[in-house]
Amino acid sequence: MRIDCKHVWEHISAYIDGEVDAELRAEIDKHLETCEICCAVLDSTRNVVVLLADNRVFELPAGFSARLHERLDEELALREGS
């Protein structure tokens, strides 16, 4: 049975994560061979996922780590005193 585009879209996230079983993966791969829409949807979704994983997108505020460890030093000193 040939699967339709909507069916492919439902599994795109799992497909990207390698979490679809072999049978479904084969069906999706076969569909992708002839469907440019699903290929573009898959490629664009995967592209977004890859970009989001780049540490430049979300950076800690400047000085965050220094302030955190300073506060921690105060806490450590406090406990030593008691």
Added chain:
Amino acid sequence: MTRPSNPENEAACIRRILAGEKRLFHELIRPCERPIYFLLLSLLRNEAEAEDAAQETVIKVYRNLHLFRGDSQFRTWVLSIARNEGLGRLRKNDNRREDSLDALTDGESGDFTPAVLTSWREIPAEALEREELGALLRKAIEGLPAIYRNVVLLRDIEEMDGRETAAALGITEGAVKVRLHRARALLQRELTPKLKRFAPKGRKLFGWAR
């Protein structure tokens, strides 16, 4: 990207801290700083408050370190403390209730169909040198409903696996998968029309320019 440190080293490190080598705690907590902060930013949506809550979380982790049993990853345990800190603050703050975690459930409502395209030219990571691309991605994440934002943050931004994300957020692995799928579909639909202009110029365009 945060890599979980070796669990054996972690356990040894915790033992030494509890035995009196307190300063080692600085190193123990360092790999958790990013996920703590971004989980709290996702919950609280305010940088100053997220930072304050992150500091509070780390102090609580230190004070309760003797309670860590080692039956989960250390980072997972730390993130559940961060989540409780964030949820506690949300509860105190009535005017933010509409965006609380209870406000949305995993019902079937909502349209999660992707943007339909016929071709896609890849945006390479180098395009992130342009600050506006990062800003665009952050804005799209901020625009997601809270339950999707939290999941995409831990899974796709901090690259935690489904199991750890589920444990940190106190939801099932199945719910992580459903929410991640929806979050990615919403992001794809929101972002693809705007991302196109960051694609490198193709050869055809070069030909045209001559």
